[in-house]
Amino acid sequence: MTTILRIVLIIVCFLTCYYALYKIRKSQMQIEDAIFWILFSITLVIISIVPHIAYFLANLLGIGSPVNFVFLAVIFIMIFKVFSISIKMSQLEYRIKNLVQQIAIKNHELESKNKKEESK
Amino acid sequence: MKVLIIIPAYNEQENIKNVVNNLINNFSEFDYIVVNDGSKDDTGLICKKNNYNLLDLPINLGLAGGIQAGFKYAYEKEYDYAIQFDGDGQHQPQYIEKMIKQMKESNADIIIGSRFVTSKKARSLRMLGSNLISFIIRITTGKKIMDPTSGMRLFNRNMIKKFAYTMNYGPEPDTISYLVRCGAKIEEVQVQMKEREAGESYLNLKRSIQYMLHMCMSIIFIQCFRKKEKLV
Numbered sequence: 001m002t003t004i005l006r007i008v009l010i011i012v013c014f015l016t017c018y019y020a021l022y023k024i025r026k027s028q029m030q031i032e033d034a035i036f037w038i039l040f041s042i043t044l045v046i047i048s049i050v051p052h053i054a055y056f057l058a059n060l061l062g063i064g065s066p067v068n069f070v071f072l073a074v075i076f077i078m079i080f081k082v083f084s085i086s087i088k089m090s091q092l093e094y095r096i097k098n099l100v101q102q103i104a105i106k107n108h109e110l111e112s113k114n115k116k117e118e119s120k
Numbered sequence: 121m122k123v124l125i126i127i128p129a130y131n132e133q134e135n136i137k138n139v140v141n142n143l144i145n146n147f148s149e150f151d152y153i154v155v156n157d158g159s160k161d162d163t164g165l166i167c168k169k170n171n172y173n174l175l176d177l178p179i180n181l182g183l184a185g186g187i188q189a190g191f192k193y194a195y196e197k198e199y200d201y202a203i204q205f206d207g208d209g210q211h212q213p214q215y216i217e218k219m220i221k222q223m224k225e226s227n228a229d230i231i232i233g234s235r236f237v238t239s240k241k242a243r244s245l246r247m248l249g250s251n252l253i254s255f256i257i258r259i260t261t262g263k264k265i266m267d268p269t270s271g272m273r274l275f276n277r278n279m280i281k282k283f284a285y286t287m288n289y290g291p292e293p294d295t296i297s298y299l300v301r302c303g304a305k306i307e308e309v310q311v312q313m314k315e316r317e318a319g320e321s322y323l324n325l326k327r328s329i330q331y332m333l334h335m336c337m338s339i340i341f342i343q344c345f346r347k348k349e350k351l352v
Contacts, residue, residue, distance in 0.1 A: 021342065021345045021346075024288060024342060024346060025345070027286065027287040027288060028287075030287065030288060031288050031290075031294070031334075031338050031342055032334065034342060035333075035334060035338065035342075038337065038341055038342070039337065095179050098178060098179050099178060099179060102178040
């Protein structure tokens with residue numbers, strides 16, 4: 001790994017952390033969601049500071065260059081994240097449907113109650 | 121002075137009746153609200169049949185979301201104090217009065233019903249977690265909180281509003297650590313707790329590890345960078 005790549009990685013990680021924390025300060029992001037990004041950045045910073053980890057793991061997997069290992073790892077983590085977001089989104093859609101239906105039923109109950117009282 | 125007991129209940133069909141009946145029969149000076157957090161079992165049905173004061177959430181929001189619903193109710197109905205009280209029979213209502221008395225005397229924002237003010241902690245895995253959270257709160261804020269994970273907490277009206285309407289105010293130790301840094305007055309009162317009476321605990325091994333990771337990350341890396349809000 002070249003020094004310049006390591007420096008770029010560290011800077012980008014700090015920016016990511018800063019942005020996540022900024023969103024939390026403005027109450028626009030939940031802590032649960034920020035933790036992933038902060039852990040992710042910390043891991044990349046550690047690899048940039050101690051590139052031997054990347055060398056070791058690249059060697060272990062038979063990947064020629066440690067940079068390629070870093071890219072592969074990032075891609076894997078991103079695919080995993082997209083997958084989990086996709087699952088979360090389906091669940092959210094299901095929950096919204098559920099809520100809308102419940103509200104409709106509650107409204108119907110309320111209205112029929114009101115009508116009964118009026119006709120009395 | 122109005123006090124509301126918020127009882128979050130998720131799949132507590134075996135316990136909820138005992139807990140609420142005890143409150144109705146022996147502690148009628150306090151109001152209560154059961155928040156049925158989209159239980160899969162008959163918790164909601166039991167509450168409706170017995171005519172309990174009930175907030176019935178149509179879907180499961182998780183503990184924090186359920187309690188927040190209770191806080192919103194407390195704020196809108198103009199309660200002065202709200203207490204978080206488990207639906208599984210662990211918490212004992214005879215300590216509520218002691219906590220309220222302490223809150224009035226010391227003018228605190230939050231009173232934690234703590235198991236370890238005067239008694240010592242037992243040595244177990246769960247207490248190791250509790251100790252770890254105590255320790256990181258202490259090094260990040262300087263405040264000694266003996267039982268940060270206790271689920272029995274009393275809040276004043278100011279805190280009720282914050283917890284009801286602000287993002288990232290989950291009723292968990294990380295928020296406590298943040299509030300300490302904002303200058304909130306947080307005290308502990310010795311209480312005793314029972315083992316849960318029936319049913320299953322929410323915390324299994326996987327969830328416990330997740331919970332610990334979340335709390336440690338949040339207290340160490342996130343809460344320190346949050347904007348300090350003015351209380352009052």
